[in-house]
Amino acid sequence: MSHGPLPHNGFGYPPMRPTPRSRTGLLVGFCAALVVAVVAGVGIWAVGRDSAPPQRDLEDMRQAFPQLLPAGEIEAGSTHASGTGFGGIGCSAQTLSDRSTIYWSSGVPRPEVGNPTAEWSCHYTNSYMIPANNTRWPYLRVLRYNSSAEVKQVTDGLVGSTEEVDVNNxxxxxxxxxxxxxxxxxxxxxxxxxxxxxxxxxxxxYGLGANNDPSSAELLEWWKTLPLN
Incomplete structure (x- = not known):
C-alpha cells in the first residue's frame, strides 16, 4: 500500500542593506535562524516518522502478497486504494475503524470476522471461471488484524467449519x-x-450462494493457483 517529501516552507525575508557595523549581527542572526529552521525541520520529520501513516496497513498487506494484490506503492495519507491484481482481478482496499462497516453482497453468509483494521476486497468481472457452464469466479478478501491473537479469536469462534491442510504451490x-x-x-x-x-x-x-457459483472442490482448485508464496 510512498512517503513523499516533507512540505518545504520558503521564507521571503525582505532585502537588507548591509553596513560594516551590522555584518556580524546579520551573520549571527542568519545562523541562529538557520539553526531554528533545521531544528524545526527535524522535529517535523520525527513526528511524521513516529506516527503511523494511514496507508501503513494497506501497504503491509500488499507487500505480504505482492503477486496477488495490486502492484505499486499506496499514496501517503491514503485510507483507500484500488488496482488490478493477479490474473486481472479487480481490487479495492480501505482502512477500518471501530465504526467502519465491511460490506458484503446481498445473500452472502457473513462470517464473524471480528474487528480487522483494514481489508482488500477483490473479484473478477466480465468473465467466467469455467466458461463452458458459466461458473463464475470466487470472491476474495484479505483482512488485517492488530495481532495474531485476534486472528486466533476469529478462527476459534468459527462454527460449522472443518479445519484442513492444503498445498498451494x-x-x-x-x-x-x-x-x-x-x-x-x-x-x-x-x-x-x-x-x-x-x-x-x-x-x-468465497462464493455468493448462486446456482453458478463454484463448488467447494472448484473453489479449492482455484485457491491452489493463487500466488501465496
Whole structure:
C-alpha cells in the first residue's frame, strides 16, 4: 500500500542593506535562524516518522502478497486504494475503524470476522471461471488484524467449519471450510500462523450462494493457483 517529501516552507525575508557595523549581527542572526529552521525541520520529520501513516496497513498487506494484490506503492495519507491484481482481478482496499462497516453482497453468509483494521476486497468481472457452464469466479478478501491473537479469536469462534491442510504451490496452509455445493456458498478461510509478515492476516475465499457459483472442490482448485508464496 510512498512517503513523499516533507512540505518545504520558503521564507521571503525582505532585502537588507548591509553596513560594516551590522555584518556580524546579520551573520549571527542568519545562523541562529538557520539553526531554528533545521531544528524545526527535524522535529517535523520525527513526528511524521513516529506516527503511523494511514496507508501503513494497506501497504503491509500488499507487500505480504505482492503477486496477488495490486502492484505499486499506496499514496501517503491514503485510507483507500484500488488496482488490478493477479490474473486481472479487480481490487479495492480501505482502512477500518471501530465504526467502519465491511460490506458484503446481498445473500452472502457473513462470517464473524471480528474487528480487522483494514481489508482488500477483490473479484473478477466480465468473465467466467469455467466458461463452458458459466461458473463464475470466487470472491476474495484479505483482512488485517492488530495481532495474531485476534486472528486466533476469529478462527476459534468459527462454527460449522472443518479445519484442513492444503498445498498451494508446494507450501502447506491451514484452511477453514464451509459449504459444499454452490447454493451453500462454499467458503474458505486461510491463516498464516508463525509467519511474521502474515500471521495478522486472513485470506477469505468465497462464493455468493448462486446456482453458478463454484463448488467447494472448484473453489479449492482455484485457491491452489493463487500466488501465496
Amino acid at each position: 508446494g507450501t502447506s496452509y491451514t484452511n477453514y471450510k464451509w459449504g459444499v455445493e454452490p447454493k451453500s456458498a462454499p467458503r474458505m478461510l486461510t491463516v498464516f500462523p508463525g509467519d511474521p509478515e502474515r500471521e495478522q492476516l486472513i485470506l477469505y475465499s
